[in-house]
Amino acid sequence: MNLTLLMYLIPSLIMFGCGVYGFITRKNMIAIMISLELMLNSVDINFVVFNRYLFPGQMDGMFFTLFAIAIAAAETALALAIVINVYRAAKNVDIEQIRKLKF
Amino acid sequence: MESVGNIILYFVIAISIIVFSVLTVTTRQILRSATYLLFVLFATALLYFQMDYEFLGAVQIAVYAGGIVVLFVFSILLTHKPGDDTPALTSHRRWLGITAAVASLALCAYAVFSFDAFGGRLMAAMPELTIDKIGHFLLSTDKLGYLLPFEAVSVLLLACIIGGVVIARKR
Numbered sequence: 001m002n003l004t005l006l007m008y009l010i011p012s013l014i015m016f017g018c019g020v021y022g023f024i025t026r027k028n029m030i031a032i033m034i035s036l037e038l039m040l041n042s043v044d045i046n047f048v049v050f051n052r053y054l055f056p057g058q059m060d061g062m063f064f065t066l067f068a069i070a071i072a073a074a075e076t077a078l079a080l081a082i083v084i085n086v087y088r089a090a091k092n093v094d095i096e097q098i099r100k101l102k103f
Numbered sequence: 104m105e106s107v108g109n110i111i112l113y114f115v116i117a118i119s120i121i122v123f124s125v126l127t128v129t130t131r132q133i134l135r136s137a138t139y140l141l142f143v144l145f146a147t148a149l150l151y152f153q154m155d156y157e158f159l160g161a162v163q164i165a166v167y168a169g170g171i172v173v174l175f176v177f178s179i180l181l182t183h184k185p186g187d188d189t190p191a192l193t194s195h196r197r198w199l200g201i202t203a204a205v206a207s208l209a210l211c212a213y214a215v216f217s218f219d220a221f222g223g224r225l226m227a228a229m230p231e232l233t234i235d236k237i238g239h240f241l242l243s244t245d246k247l248g249y250l251l252p253f254e255a256v257s258v259l260l261l262a263c264i265i266g267g268v269v270i271a272r273k274r
Contacts, residue, residue, distance in 0.1 A: 003105050003113055005224045008150070009215055011120040015143070017208040022128030025200035030179055031133055034140050037171065038124055041147055052154045054221060056229040059240055062159055063249050069166050070256050074263035076171050080178045081271040087182045 005053040008045070015042040029083045029093045033076060040072050112153055119146040133183060137175045144168050155229055158237055 015038055022035030044065045051061025087093050090100075120143060127139040144167040151160035244250050 001105065001110060002225055003109065005221055006215065007113065007117070011117045013208060013211055013215065014121050015124045016211065017204045018124040018128045020207050021200045021204035024203050025196055026128070028133060030175065030182065031136060034136055034175065035128055037140060037167075038127060038143065041144065041167075045147060045150060048151060048154060048156060048159065052156070052229070053224050053226060056227045059232070059237070060247070062156055063241070063252075065159060066162060067252055067256055069162060071259065073166050073170055074259055076174060077267050078263055078270070080174055081267045084178055084181060085270050093182050 008049045012042040012045040116150050141172045
């Protein structure tokens, strides 16, 4: 039995699907961020796997993942700061209850 | 032909990624969801180690498991009472989510499985990826160097620090 490229794409595909499902169904802002992290992580796996299998001598996929991790960290820190600020103002992080910016 | 240990490691990684990502989005307690996310990130780091990208696996553990998950846990504890479940989903919302997830999965799976030019490719030998090679590549100004994105990320992180302080500070 051989480990082909396709076998590594399947877990990342399922991880992305879970992220999409969670992003739509969750009502808690922090849970939505967690689903977003799942989607970002599956894309990182794809970058690394394609780099390792198709271009083993180069490092571009690895560097894309490295920068994606850095940007994901920055984005999460800012988004969680916003969530905590919203909680301070509205005493809630449920997106169905926070309707002041709507309409 | 791969070694048996490699195949066992692959199945451990794949099964834990699949199971824990499903649990992350279906569990009712948000703190558990963050914990399952941590397991998914550890499995991903293991996958990077298996692909011989040791530096990337270390960065994944340090930044994701050490930074982002801790941030999630802190903000969950700041905004939730421990032990309260999220209310059950309305069925219309769940069906919307399942439809979107299955549609995107089907589209991606069709793209992956129908384009079989590289699907059966095996892992080729890689020249050893030493840390000084990574450092030279990261800071080189050659045609394929990554100095400009490196500096751009440093400015982005500075902007993120200032933004986080400004947003979260008490007025």
